[in-house]
Amino acid sequence: MLEETIRVNFYDTDALKHVSNTAIVRWFEGARDPIFRYFTPDLDVENWPLIVASYKVDLLAQTFLGDVTIKTGISRIGNSSFTVFQEVWQNGKRCAKGETALVHFNYQNHKSEPIPSSVREKLEALIVEGD
Amino acid sequence: MLEETIRVNFYDTDALKHVSNTAIVRWFEGARDPIFRYFTPDLDVENWPLIVASYKVDLLAQTFLGDVTIKTGISRIGNSSFTVFQEVWQNGKRCAKGETALVHFNYQNHKSEPIPSSVREKLEALIVEGD
């Protein structure tokens, strides 16, 4: 899986002195950056090729100020859509996991498009079992 | 279902000129406020009685600047946990739906606790079929 270690920022916490549940989807979106670049190496927002269809997150343990490692793999590849599997780790504990379904999408005609084979190969290299 | 109409704020949008997928969980958390008050009428953060166990969101249509209506009901009530079912509507279209599982939780001893019967009655009054 892809891995990145990021700082938990103070604004990621809430009044319960732990990380807000709303922060996890931000972290996951951020950590999908390498996958975005498979589709658009220059992150061209004028011709953005992806749209989020759904996501789910399981909060397995509280996360606190400090560092977290986000792990990112692919759990499913369809014709025009695929699913990203991601985890949040802190101090050796898996604190959250989630899946996000993305569609290769044309914003001009509002239609999904097949995933190009060159991109598919890169996604396949990240295949994980999920959970 | 509970309903509230809120403004889409400019910071809720992203470079695709639509609402960021990360905004939906913020809106849903905000719209759970009346349910938080069933458990803690004064929103007492020193004795907060709930923790989020999981959430999932389906993005059914793009959402844009303007107003949205958030609808909130209860789709499941267990012994110590329950599931909130929520929807985002804009211009007569359902743009997103989601479910969030919350646990009646004691942050001092890190244990779940049964939902009090007086709260259970209020939750039952909001039961919806889900989808």
Added chain:
Amino acid sequence: MLEETIRVNFYDTDALKHVSNTAIVRWFEGARDPIFRYFTPDLDVENWPLIVASYKVDLLAQTFLGDVTIKTGISRIGNSSFTVFQEVWQNGKRCAKGETALVHFNYQNHKSEPIPSSVREKLEALIVEGD
């Protein structure tokens, strides 16, 4: 001044159990919505006419979960720019104040443009002394 009362959302708080300093600029941006509409009644993001040049915020007292009232006026009108003066009130106490300088801006040619006289009149109706 324009006034709107909004809910402090749980995600607006941080681990100090008060509102994060980073939330105030979100609230202020949200409350500028009526002023955005003076320039673009339909909030047309394809031809957005404004850019933020600077802002400053003074945090006068801690803000907590509950409701807040955001007051919005105009403290300065120049040829192509103007300054919005805003306050956060909670339980009769002024908790924050701030000023945001905005420029009437053409994103196509990256140049500022004079404020149209019809808009100027509306801004003038909101003139406040500042502090």
Added chain:
Amino acid sequence: MLEETIRVNFYDTDALKHVSNTAIVRWFEGARDPIFRYFTPDLDVENWPLIVASYKVDLLAQTFLGDVTIKTGISRIGNSSFTVFQEVWQNGKRCAKGETALVHFNYQNHKSEPIPSSVREKLEALIVEGD
């Protein structure tokens, strides 16, 4: 000055396809992490020693998806308060600068406290001219 390079996340952008003005204060708060640790090496939220008194940000150029470097120094040290000076750089251009005034603060008795001399020495090592 302290420097850190971070990714602009997609959720940092808004419908103008550039970085939202509201993101800058998040980045600046994040980049103050080493300074927080001067006061509380373990980031102890139970005894947090700082409160934000004010901030101001000048947006000098638009910032876009990609990486940014945040530079952080100290522009003023008082008895119990100090001011952090920060900049956002992207592709060799300074896109934003700002100052944040923080107070060494006791949340139990709601009083400011003198900056300890050991901390003062560390802050002095980061003194910059500002602008």
